[in-house]
Amino acid sequence: MINWWTRILDFIAPRQCVVCDQRLSPTERSLCSRCMLHLPRTAFQFTPDDNPMAQLFWKLAPIQRAAALIYYEPRSEVAQIVYDLKYADRPDIGEDMGRLMANEMQAAGYFDDVDVLLPVPLSRKRLRQRGYNQSEELARGISDITRLPIVTKALRRRHFHRSQTQLSRRERQKNVADMFELRNATMLEGRHVLLVDDICTTGATLTACAQAIKDVRGIRISILTFGFTKS
Helix, strand or coil, X not given: CCCHHHHHHHHHCCCEXXXXXXXXXXXXXXXXXXXXXXXXXXXXXXXXXXXXXXXXXXXXXCXXXXXXXXXXXXXXXXXXXXXXXXXXXXXXXXXXXXXHHHHHHHCCCCCCCCCEEEECCCCHHHHHHHCCCHHHHHXXXXXXXXXXXXXXXXXXXXXXXXXXXXXXXXXXHHHHCCCEEECCHHHCCCCEXXXXXXXXXXXXXXXXXXXHHCCCCCCEEEEEEEEEECC
């Protein structure tokens, strides 16, 4: 709801689109309407069990469905969304993009029979540095639309080796091997769990998450990310 206080704040300190820097209207959040319209959407939600992202997990992890909202390309205009979310102290971008993901995925029935959202955890060191978990902020936005509960205490990241950004597929898999530890299986038992993360490149981190929880009794696992990096 847009109230007079919001309009006054926008007048005093105009908000700008993350992508094009144009001034946002009171009804726009993070992205202007033009940039929102031109996001490079994947449409993976319409073929959730057989698309380029889902295929990354075949024979590696028991994933029921996988999708991303957009194609992600480093150093592109759209990459600024993820950069600001992670490094510019902008958790609000995560919530805004989470709401966008939820609205578009929900229309395709992507959340049907999903029980809980499980954001990929950060290491304690990285969480202290950043002040928030970008995946959890995305999950907050998704939950705001779907009303699905968010589980943050079931899975823990044991350690942080180094950033995945410049690593090959093999290096990424080695870098995250045994990185995640199941802390509370009862939170996930008998539930369809949706893993939430910002970007899927090789699927190594999400595979490691799925491997850590796959033996929970009665669990089913699916994946949703904001971006998918084309190989």
